[in-house]
Amino acid sequence: MFNFSTQALFGQLLVGLINGSFYAILSLGLAIIFGLLNIVNFSHGALYMMGAFMAYFGLTFLGIGYWPALILSPLIVGVFGVVIEVLLLRRLKGLDHLYGLLLTFGLALIIEGLFRNAYGVSGQSYPVPDLLQGGLNLGFMFLPYYRGWVIVAALTVCFAVWFIIERTKLGAYLRAGTENAAIAQALGINVPMLTTLTYGLGVALAAFAGVLAAPIFQVNPVMGSDIVIVVFAVVVIGGMGSIMGSIISGVSLGIIEGFTRLIYPEASAVVIFVIMAIVLLVRPAGLFGKAA
Amino acid sequence: MLSKTVLLATVAGLALGGSAFAQAPQTVRIGVLTDLSGLYSDLSGQGSVSATKMAVDDFIAKEKPSFKVEVVSADHQNKADIAANKAREWFEKDGVDLVTDLVTSSTALAASKIAKEKNKIAIVNGAATTALTNKECNDVTIHYTYDTYSLANGTAGAVSSQPNGKTWYFLTADYAFGHALEADSAAVVVANGGKVLGTSRHPFPGSDFSAFLLKAQASGAQIIGLANAGTDTTNSIKQAAEFGITPKQSLAGLLVFITDINALGLKATQGMYLTEAFYWDLNDETRAWSKRFFDLNKKMPTMVQAGQYSSTYQYLLAVKKAGTNDTAKVMAAMKAATINDFFAKNGKIRDDGRMVHDMYLFQVKKPEESKAPWDYYKLVSTIPAEKAFQPLDKSTCPLIKK
Numbered sequence: 001m002f003n004f005s006t007q008a009l010f011g012q013l014l015v016g017l018i019n020g021s022f023y024a025i026l027s028l029g030l031a032i033i034f035g036l037l038n039i040v041n042f043s044h045g046a047l048y049m050m051g052a053f054m055a056y057f058g059l060t061f062l063g064i065g066y067w068p069a070l071i072l073s074p075l076i077v078g079v080f081g082v083v084i085e086v087l088l089l090r091r092l093k094g095l096d097h098l099y100g101l102l103l104t105f106g107l108a109l110i111i112e113g114l115f116r117n118a119y120g121v122s123g124q125s126y127p128v129p130d131l132l133q134g135g136l137n138l139g140f141m142f143l144p145y146y147r148g149w150v151i152v153a154a155l156t157v158c159f160a161v162w163f164i165i166e167r168t169k170l171g172a173y174l175r176a177g178t179e180n181a182a183i184a185q186a187l188g189i190n191v192p193m194l195t196t197l198t199y200g201l202g203v204a205l206a207a208f209a210g211v212l213a214a215p216i217f218q219v220n221p222v223m224g225s226d227i228v229i230v231v232f233a234v235v236v237i238g239g240m241g242s243i244m245g246s247i248i249s250g251v252s253l254g255i256i257e258g259f260t261r262l263i264y265p266e267a268s269a270v271v272i273f274v275i276m277a278i279v280l281l282v283r284p285a286g287l288f289g290k291a292a
Numbered sequence: 293m294l295s296k297t298v299l300l301a302t303v304a305g306l307a308l309g310g311s312a313f314a315q316a317p318q319t320v321r322i323g324v325l326t327d328l329s330g331l332y333s334d335l336s337g338q339g340s341v342s343a344t345k346m347a348v349d350d351f352i353a354k355e356k357p358s359f360k361v362e363v364v365s366a367d368h369q370n371k372a373d374i375a376a377n378k379a380r381e382w383f384e385k386d387g388v389d390l391v392t393d394l395v396t397s398s399t400a401l402a403a404s405k406i407a408k409e410k411n412k413i414a415i416v417n418g419a420a421t422t423a424l425t426n427k428e429c430n431d432v433t434i435h436y437t438y439d440t441y442s443l444a445n446g447t448a449g450a451v452s453s454q455p456n457g458k459t460w461y462f463l464t465a466d467y468a469f470g471h472a473l474e475a476d477s478a479a480v481v482v483a484n485g486g487k488v489l490g491t492s493r494h495p496f497p498g499s500d501f502s503a504f505l506l507k508a509q510a511s512g513a514q515i516i517g518l519a520n521a522g523t524d525t526t527n528s529i530k531q532a533a534e535f536g537i538t539p540k541q542s543l544a545g546l547l548v549f550i551t552d553i554n555a556l557g558l559k560a561t562q563g564m565y566l567t568e569a570f571y572w573d574l575n576d577e578t579r580a581w582s583k584r585f586f587d588l589n590k591k592m593p594t595m596v597q598a599g600q601y602s603s604t605y606q607y608l609l610a611v612k613k614a615g616t617n618d619t620a621k622v623m624a625a626m627k628a629a630t631i632n633d634f635f636a637k638n639g640k641i642r643d644d645g646r647m648v649h650d651m652y653l654f655q656v657k658k659p660e661e662s663k664a665p666w667d668y669y670k671l672v673s674t675i676p677a678e679k680a681f682q683p684l685d686k687s688t689c690p691l692i693k694k
Contacts, residue, residue: 011506019500120334123523125557128534135536141506142536216534217499218526218555222331226499261503266466268503269495 011141012258018147020254021154022209026231027238027246028158029205032165035178035241036198039089039100044231045224046108047203050077051210052219053115056124066129066215070153073211074204081203085196108224115221123220150212157208158247161201165243174198178241233276239289249287317389317617319360322348322604323382325375325403326393326418328367331497331522335549336395336418339589339597341365344392346584347604357612364388368399375399376406383410389617390415390607393600397421397469404433411619415607417599420521420547421472422682425646429689432619434626436647437599438569440469441682443546444476446567446653446675451515451544452484459487460544461513463504463528465520466493473546474519481517489513494520501528502535509537521547526556533560549594553668558659567653570595570635571669574652577634592666602635603647638677644689651680 026048033041054073058064064072084107092099128146135144165171176184177191185191210223217223234253238245253272260271279287326340327333341363348361364386368375375394382388383406391407394400395418407414408430416424417437424435451457460481464470470493478488489511492504505528508516516537518528525545532538545552548566572582572592581601585593593601610625611617631639636649654669662668684692 005510008507008510011510012503015500015502015506018502116329120551121329121331121523123526123555125530125555125560135534142509144534144536146534147502216531218523218530220523222523223499226497258503265492265494265504269498 007140008262009259010138012262013255014141014143014258016255016258016261017251018150018254019257020251021151022213022227022250023231023234023254024158024247024250025154025205025209025212026227027234027250028161028243029202029209030231030235031238031241031243031246032161032205033199033202034235035243036174036195037085037089037100038097039092039104040097040232041202042101042105042228043084043108043111044104044202044206045226045228046111047077047081047224048206048210048213048227049115049221049224050080050111051207052126052214052217052223053119053210054207055211055214056126056219059126060124066211070208070211074207077207077210078200078204082196082200084203085199089199090192090195108228112221112225119221121220121222123218123223126214126219128215146215150216153212154209155251157205161205162243162247230272233272235286237272237276237279237286239286242286242288242290245286245288317359317611319362319387320608320611320617321362321364321382321386321388321390322607323379323386323388323391324363324365324393324600325368325378325382325391325399326365327370327395328365330370331524332370332395332418334551334555334591335522335594336393336596336600339585339591339593340393340417340600342588343585343593343597343601344604346588347601348608351605351608355609355612357608359611359617361608368395368403370396370399372398372402376402379403379406379414380410383407383412389413389611389619392416392603392607393418393596395419395596396467397423397472398467400424401428401468404428404430407432413607413619413622415603417603418596419469421469422476423468423472425642425644425682426688427690429644429687429691431623431645431691433645434603434641434647435645436603437595438567438651439646439681440473440476440547442569442651442675442680443567444473444480445680446651447544447546447565448477448480448517449484450565450653450672451542452481452486457515457542457544458485459489459513460515460517461489461508461511462491462517462519463501463508464491464493465496465498465524467496469521470496470519474517477517477519477546494524496520497522497524499523499527501531505532505535505537509535509541513541515542515544517544517546518548519546521549522552526552529556529560529564549596550592550666550668551594553656554591554666558657558662558668561656562658564656565653565672566656566669567651567675568595568669569649569651570598571652571654571671572666573669574671581634598635602631602633605633606631640677642684643691644684644687646681646687648677648681650677651675 055069058069132145238249261268324341326336366378379391390413392415394416397419400416400419404414415434420440422439422441462474464474610622614621614625627641639649641647653672
């Protein structure tokens with residue numbers, strides 16, 4: 001079981017880090033949405049898929065390339081998220097978690113169904129941008145430039161979001177709203193506005209991950225449901241609502257998954273869920289979460 | 293005396309006529325059990341339902357049968373238990389005579405067992421496992437379009453007979469179909485003097501194959517055999533190019549459908565060998581039928597969908613010929629027939645349920661060779677029916693007397 005080369009080890013760990021970057025950025029979006037809105041956003045996977053499709057539409061119909069899409073697609077999908085929040089989610093305020101879960105799950109089914117109806121499941125091809133074609137031979141593995149870029153971009157965005165929330169005034173408002181919405185409102189913070197924008201931000205992060213994923217995976221309507229279950233497990237392990245927890249557990253679980261592929265590939269699909277079960281037994285609030 | 297004879301004759305006539313009348317079906321019901329929503333729905337799915345209805349319409353227009361034909365369809369979600377339950381419900385409650393398409397090996401094996409139990413017919417077009425005509429065979433199941441043996445024989449045979457196709461590494465979908473395809477291909481590779489260096493079995497369905505591909509790369513094999521299908525295959529091909537695995541090592545797509553090539557584009561797939569039972573651009577007949585299919589579905593048919601049309605038409609012809617929907621008589625009529633249509637020439641259904649017909653080895657065109665949308669394949673060779681499928685004397689089907 002352990003007779004593998006260091007070459008294979010580093011290769012798998014690097015692939016794990018790449019996957020972990022996706023987990024981190026998606027679970028970060030889920031965590032901030034849960035933190036402020038108390039909503040388990042099941043439509044996260046569908047919005048991630050929409051992000052990838054926006055990039056594909058831009059390129060196919062309007063000739064908009066990858067780099068502008070990286071900004072535009074999260075903006076468009078973010079605005080879509082704002083509309084969802086204002087029209088639907090807002091009405092669930094004060095109700096049990098279950099309602100938010102059901103609503104967002106229903107939304108995910110509708111969005112996926114519409115895309116599946118229009119595009120089938122084989123998916124569409126999205127090319128790697130010219131600037132990032134090719135790759136670098138690291139000796140132990142061939143690292144495609146694009147995958148390297150994914151790690152850099154995802155981690156940069158994750159830490160920028162962390163910085164905004166933990167170290168700026170806007171973030172302080174946001175944390176105040178999370179802690180106690182009534183008092184924050186009494187002190188003159190526009191909490192409903194903040195809530196809407198937070199949902200928009202969380203959704204935009206999902207769309208950003210979608211654009212990053214487009215050149216790696218086929219752009220297809222089910223790409224979101226493939227990944228979202230793993231991401232939920234990551235969030236549970238990190239602790240619902242914990243910003244840093246979701247980033248760290250996203251990256252480290254990607255690496256653990258990579259390591260599992262090396263020693264026992266058949267278990268790679270379940271290892272994250274096994275860890276989730278253990279964490280729930282030992283620390284029900286998650287590794288970085290505070291007990292309610 | 294006379295009156296007695298007349299009476300006897302009348303009774304005899306009534307009895308005979310009555311029995312003949314009771315047997316002639318009023319309505320024949322065909323259940324298309326397929327993947328309507330999952331990763332195989334592009335290669336089968338609605339297209340298969342559409343092809344079935346085309347066959348029914350053409351049959352009624354041309355043969356003017358005395359019975360009516362109904363088509364029902366359902367999504368088996370690629371799960372054996374759902375397929376078994378639906379087939380049982382159709383046979384028991386809805387009077388379905390034939391369950392067909394059946395896209396994954398697990399669903400096909402499950403539905404075939406239910407058909408045997410209920411003495412109804414199953415015609416498999418989507419699934420590939422050779423188990424259907426070997427140890428799991430029965431006298432009510434027909435495996436029509438293709439199987440893992442014919443794919444392995446075509447693609448693995450062609451690739452491993454070249455000097456730079458001798459060492460293989462398999463990337464295998466971890467379920468019945470993947471295992472069967474890997475086993476059949478490995479046997480062909482070894483028979484051609486090649487060697488299998490290793491195997492990675494990935495969860496089904498998967499999305500990121502880079503880890504498995506890196507292992508394949510580290511093995512140094514000349515050929516990476518993709519014993520998977522649908523989006524698993526397309527993602528594998530895409531990621532192999534990304535990690536610089538191709539073109540240093542070559543890929544052999546062991547089950548690649550034209551819809552996959554369409555999704556990936558020719559740039560990523562050019563030069564790849566693949567085996568199919570059907571291609572729309574083979575001759576005037578295939579072009580004419582495919583154009584009708586294209587007008588209805590806005591995409592060219594896969595071999596599964598073409599086989600679905602052909603098998604449905606053959607089934608209905610057999611019902612007409614037998615004058616009954618009785619399972620044993622229809623099966624006998626189908627096995628007695630020689631199949632000649634746009635899909636197959638001189639096709640025969642053997643006693644193990646295998647429909648034998650020519651298969652085709654194609655190579656994917658370079659982007660500059662493709663003149664029009666869906667113009668993707670070059671015909672490399674036609675694999676004659678007697679070579680394309682597993683010989684009957686190698687079959688482990690208990691129905692085959694040796």
